[in-house]
Amino acid sequence: MKWMRERDALIAQTLAFVQSVAGRKAAAGAPPPSPAPESADTGSAAPEMAQPDGTSTIASNPPVPPATDLPPLPAANARSSIADDLKTEINARVASFRAHQERFNREREEYFSATLAKLRAAIRDGAPPRPRK
Template identity: 40%
Template sequence: MKWKKERDLLIAQTMAFVQSVAGRTTEVEGTEVESRVEPIPLDEPTEVERPVETVAITRPSAVRHSELREEIRGRVAAFRAHQELFNRNRDEYCDSVLAKVRASTEHPSTAPGSPPAKH
């Protein structure tokens, strides 16, 4: 079980190092939370104390349902406007092609070498 004590010592030293580098206090949503780790000297292989630290658990700020609904409504409206633009362009193109086809069938052109049309 000596390896467990060595592992715990290593964890405690690592936490102490992290705290010394990062600073002793951290700020969570405008309030300071002090976290501390008790350093354990290496030359004392007796009982290993677990590091003591205070953890503040905070929830991320929730997005309001009304904000989400407004964003969804805006995106749906933009999508519908885009689809209507496509529909209008498609209808205009279809009308122009049909007009060209009708114009070409009403007045048959006389190609060179073809007999003249009789009325």
């Protein structure tokens, strides 16, 4: 079955990758055999090639080289600069929110004071209250 060969190939590639990342060698110094999936146009598997130690590998599926081109991990100072940038942005947003809320409170207080002043002036002048609608 084709899917079984594809599954086995994926497992072998994953195992080779894990071993290369962990810095381990394959058992007995040889890479694990990795069957290749069938080609879509011919329906046959790729030919196998015999290794000097007696194992065989598929010609179209060479062993995975160690992953040496991975980007380096960020240094501790890079992580702290990212944390500092986030902290700065959060503090700026909090300050902006506080300023916004203070402006709303100030406008509400001014409106209340203006309305209360109008009411007191109307009471003092003896003007009749406005009818409700």
